[in-house]
Amino acid sequence: MASLPKAGPDKAFQEHVSDGRLWLQYCDDCGEAVFMPRVLCPHCSSLSLDWRPVSGNGTVHTLTVLHQRSKPGQPERQNHAIVLVDLDEGPRMMSRLPEVAPEDIRIGMRVKARIEGKDGERAVVFDPQESDQ
Amino acid sequence: MSTPNGSGLRGSAAIVGVGTAGLGEAPGFNAMDIQALAVREALDDAGLQLSDVDGVFCANMSHTFPVISTIEYLGIQPRWIDGTNTGGSSFVAYAMAASLALQAGLCDVALICYGATLRSGAGRMVPANEQPTYEVPHKPRYPMTAYAMSAARHMSQFGTTREQLAEVAVSARLWAQKNPEAFELGPLSIEDVLGSRMVMEPLTVRDCCLLTDGAGAVVMTRADQARDLKEKPAYFLGGGTASYNRAVSEMPDLTSTAARDSGARAFAMAGMKPSDMTILQLYDAFTINVILFLEDLGFCGKGEGGAFVSGGRIAPGGDLPVNTNGGGLSFCHPGMYGVFTLIEATRQLRGAAGERQAGEVETVLCHGNGITLSHQATAIFGTDATL
Structure with missing residues (x-):
């Protein structure tokens, strides 16, 4: 029977990012950064993956803005922007820029990761880098 | 016996019967009810009985075990079943799977079927109950977010415009206006598409497929039996499937789909190239799909799809008829559309498509897309002249 890692990848991700930094898995054999978290490297199938804190720097690859219809008599619903960010370390992830109005987000915008949410439900969101504001 | 590119399947089987039911709205009926009506129509079309069916291929979003529920409802006990669920592409993939099972003698009469009552049932697209863990916290709206x-x-990288996306919707509507069974028949201009309600930038509600009820069924047999049946066979000439990812965030290139591989495999099996195709049936869940698939299947270069569809090239009277039934954008879209590409291909190859008949059709390429640009399936059909 295959031996199990110390913790399941989803649980390990939550534990690592609880310090407020973005952590990714790195493959000991091929050196690639891996996201979403896994038990094996999707580039070379190695089982040797280690968690490392990363810069959190990235670039908006694409975005979309959901326009939501308001129900009669209810407050107007805000448009909701969703992005894909290419991290400088390689992987791409879906995320949001909670502090930026949807119309101000651009493809190519430089962003930096921030960890948001409650214990065990933390997610990676992004802020614009100062030079890009 | 192994053959290069699976070419031993070329021309080995054919679609011999097609049927539909409950297109548009079917209040008071469930998915299995209208699916059964489509199955009966397809068998009547072929001159076969339900008791002849010994192979069943189906998938849906309403049942956990779609094939099992289907055979129970129909009262048949097939010796071969395949419920591989790759989303809306499943049914185009089944054309190859059925040809393989028929050739191997695992079945003699293969039934491919689908039914759903999303419009009169849930009234909305019912998403899969399991979605990508690391996307869900950001509140995407599946499947639309991925296509948007x-x-x-595509717009940022290649300069594709919203007007070019709108051309796809307008072309579909012009075809639909020639199809009395189409759900949306009203006039539609590029300005109408651009001015309609924005749903998920850059896609308006008219860049998105319909949400209808509907069922479709296709019957396939080996070529030797097909020749003795009622209708002119639509021969399976080549097929291919490909998948790289489930989540859109895992897609290697947002502007290139696995249709590059599924298409290349289908053309290799058929021994054909894009310019050999008379017409195309491309799964148009959103307007961007048609542009992506025209590029990925080799009908134009990468990034050139927007210009390619402009000026009515894929509309009635254009150089390359695409989605001659009106497609998922204007004909019908009951959650999974793939089976309707096979049905329209067959009707066009028979020359039986009425006012929308695209002249003398010798070959049709059907392309199915699954989930969120996650799975691609291509199948090429032809008349007996192509064998």
């Missing part, structure tokens, strides 16, 4: 992100990237 691809469209936005």
Whole structure:
């Protein structure tokens, strides 16, 4: 029977990012950064993956803005922007820029990761880098 | 016996019967009810009985075990079943799977079927109950978010415009207006598409497929039996499937789909190239799909799809008829559309498509897309002249 890692990848991700930094898995054999978290490297199938804190720097690859219809008599619903960010370390992830109005987000915008949410439900969101504001 | 590119399947089987039911709205009926009506129509069309069916291929979003529920409802006990669920592409993939099972003698009469009552049932697209863990916290709206992100990237990278996306919707509507069974028949201009309600930038409600009820069924047999049946066979000439990812965030390139591989495999099996195709049936869940698939299947270069569809090239009277039934954008879209590409291909190859008949049709390429640009399936059909 295959031996199990110390913790399941989803649980390990939550534990690592609880310090407020973005952590990714790195493959000991091929050196690639891996996201979403896994038990094996999707580039070379190695089982040797280690968690490392990363810069959190990235670039908006694409975005979309959901326009939501308001129900009669209810407050107007805000448009909701969703992005894909290419991290400088390689992987791409879906995320949001909670502090930026949807119309101000651009493809190519430089962003930096921030960890948001409650214990065990933390997610990676992004802020614009100062030079890009 | 192994053959290069699976070419031993070329011309080995054919679609011999097609049927539909409950297109548009079917209040008071469930998915299995209208599916059964489509199955009966397809068998009547072929001159076969339900008791002849010994192979069943189906998938849906309403049942956990779609094939099992289907055979129970129909009262048949097939010796071969295949419920591989790759989303809306499943049914185009089944054309190859059925040809393989028929050739191997695992079945003699293969039934491919689908039914759903999303419009009169849930009234909305019912998403899969399991979605990508690391996307869900950001509140995407599946499946639309993925296609909107691809469209936005295509526009940024290649200069594709919203007007070019709108051309796809207008072309579909012009075809639908020639199809009395189409759900949306009203006039539609590029300005109408651009001015309609924005749903998920850059896609308006008219860049998105319909949400209808509907069922479709296709019957296939080996070529030797097909020749003795009622209708002119639509021969299976080549097929291919490909998948790289489930989540859109895992897609290697937002503007290139696995249709590059599924298409290349289908053309290799058929021994044909894009210019050999008379017409195309491309799964148009969103307007961007048609542009992506025209590029990925080799009908134009990468990034050139927007210009390619402009000026009515894929509309009635254009150089390359695409989605001659009106497609998922204007004909019908009951959650999974793939089976309707096979049905329209067959009707066009028979020359039986009425006012929308695209002249003398010798070959049709059907392309199915699954989930969020996650799975691609291509199948090529032809008349006996192509064998």
